[in-house]
Amino acid sequence: MMILSQSFTIPNGVTVKNRLFKSAMSETLAGPDHQPDERLFRLYRRWARGGTGIVVTGNVMIDSRALGEPGNVVVEDERHLAELIQWAEAGTEQQTHLWMQLNHPGRQSPRSLSDTPVAPSEVALKKQYRPFFSTPRALSIEEITAITDKFGRAAEIARKAGFTGVQIHAAHGYLISQFLSPLTNRRQDVYGGTLENRMRFLIDIYFRIREKVGPEFPVSVKLNISDFSEGGFSTDEARKVIKTLDKNGIDLIELSGGNYENPRMFDPSEKDVFFIDDAKQIQEEINAVLVITGGFRSTESMEKALACDHTKMVGLARPMVLYPDLPKKLLNKEIKDVQIPRLTTGLPFLDRKIGGLMGISYYEQQIRRLADGQDPLYCENGWKPLWNNLKIHGRTALSPRRFTS
Ligand SMILES: Cc1cc2nc3c(=O)[nH]c(=O)nc-3n(C[C@H](O)[C@H](O)[C@H](O)COP(=O)(O)O)c2cc1C
Numbered sequence: 001m002m003i004l005s006q007s008f009t010i011p012n013g014v015t016v017k018n019r020l021f022k023s024a025m026s027e028t029l030a031g032p033d034h035q036p037d038e039r040l041f042r043l044y045r046r047w048a049r050g051g052t053g054i055v056v057t058g059n060v061m062i063d064s065r066a067l068g069e070p071g072n073v074v075v076e077d078e079r080h081l082a083e084l085i086q087w088a089e090a091g092t093e094q095q096t097h098l099w100m101q102l103n104h105p106g107r108q109s110p111r112s113l114s115d116t117p118v119a120p121s122e123v124a125l126k127k128q129y130r131p132f133f134s135t136p137r138a139l140s141i142e143e144i145t146a147i148t149d150k151f152g153r154a155a156e157i158a159r160k161a162g163f164t165g166v167q168i169h170a171a172h173g174y175l176i177s178q179f180l181s182p183l184t185n186r187r188q189d190v191y192g193g194t195l196e197n198r199m200r201f202l203i204d205i206y207f208r209i210r211e212k213v214g215p216e217f218p219v220s221v222k223l224n225i226s227d228f229s230e231g232g233f234s235t236d237e238a239r240k241v242i243k244t245l246d247k248n249g250i251d252l253i254e255l256s257g258g259n260y261e262n263p264r265m266f267d268p269s270e271k272d273v274f275f276i277d278d279a280k281q282i283q284e285e286i287n288a289v290l291v292i293t294g295g296f297r298s299t300e301s302m303e304k305a306l307a308c309d310h311t312k313m314v315g316l317a318r319p320m321v322l323y324p325d326l327p328k329k330l331l332n333k334e335i336k337d338v339q340i341p342r343l344t345t346g347l348p349f350l351d352r353k354i355g356g357l358m359g360i361s362y363y364e365q366q367i368r369r370l371a372d373g374q375d376p377l378y379c380e381n382g383w384k385p386l387w388n389n390l391k392i393h394g395r396t397a398l399s400p401r402r403f404t405s
Pocket residue numbers: 023024025026057058059101169171172222256265266293294295296315316317318319360363364402404
């Protein structure tokens with residue numbers, strides 16, 4: 001019997017039907033008031049019916065003044081509770097867990113959406129990103145507390161709506177990740193300086209959420225195993241944060257890496273699973289469930305990582321767009337590996353410049369197709385999705401985000 005198909009119980013007593021974990025992918029499909037609608041219900045129904053143990057939503061913002069992208073869902077209050085309930089019902093069909101990912105972009109909010117984004121300190125992104133992102137202003141202690149409360153409130157609403165867990169997005173260079181990194185956190189108060197201080201924002205958010213949702217509701221964190229930038233948040237520091245979260249009862253930790261300036265979460269140079277070498281032994285040392293995401297493409301690499309206890313579940317993102325029923329197909333042994341396309345403009349010098357932009361546009365386009373009840377299109381022509389995104393989002397479609405190959 002494949003380990004992939006084995007159910008297991010997370011430390012707080014909740015059972016998950018198998019080892020497949022659909023990682024967060026921003027859908028950018030919210031309605032005009034940032035609410036979920038029929039398209040999101042259809043998309044998540046399809047993923048739930050595809051056989052995944054845990055499905056994590058794309059990042060849901062906790063403050064409508066701080067968006068990462070146009071079309072982000074926002075949960076600040078109960079005004080769209082009815083729609084959230086419908087979303088949760090669709091995504092929890094067939095005993096699927098549906099966890100809402102909660103995020104605040106901090107300085108990674110484009111100019112077209114925020115004139116002056118907020119961050120731990122006034123540190124701008126690197127020069128080449130400045131046409132797209134303004135220099136942020138530093139948050140006051142009162143504002144930090146208000147954001148912490150907003151995370152708690154959003155989690156409380158997610159639970160009320162029927163989501164079966166939440167995930168705090170502390171990876172990929174967004175606000176919490178900015179607090180963790182000494183490169184972006186230059187504060188001299190209790191939120192800056194030592195690692196203990198830099199992780200205080202994350203730990204405060206975790207405690208606030210726990211207080212709102214209780215001990216039995218799964219709470220997870222997506223964390224960078226490293227920013228992979230010199231002087232940034234390191235693997236050593238990540239291990240210490242993981243231990244602290246574990247000691248305080250976190251249920252699951254998903255590992256990724258990188259940020260907009262250094263998008264290692266999509267590392268095209270990696271031949272197989274990303275981050276696995278950095279994550280060795282962590283699962284043995286913690287009670288919480290560890291999930292590694294990035295680069296899993298074959299049953300062989302999945303089973304190997306599970307057998308070695310490098311990860312308890314297999315995190316999958318892009319393959320789940322191209323094969324929304326991938327878990328069923330893997331567990332029924334209908335397929336053993338998946339291929340994802342190498343997008344190209346046909347011009348190598350241009351591919352090097354805008355390859356990432358084509359990638360993100362391509363996956364967003366396929367997510368929209370699934371949401372419209374169509375099947376994804378496997379294609380390697382990078383121009384079409386780029387053009388499509390420009391038509392939908394205008395200039396904002398060109399701002400750097402998670403750049404994927
Ligand atoms: C279109 C797209 C949107 C994404 N949005 C999110 C997001 O909202 N939150 C997040 O944590 N990661 C996001 N990611 C990153 C994925 O969760 C994952 O870490 C990454 O794609 C590597 O996994 P893969 O190799 O299985 O695709 C996104 C990836 C893609 C392709």
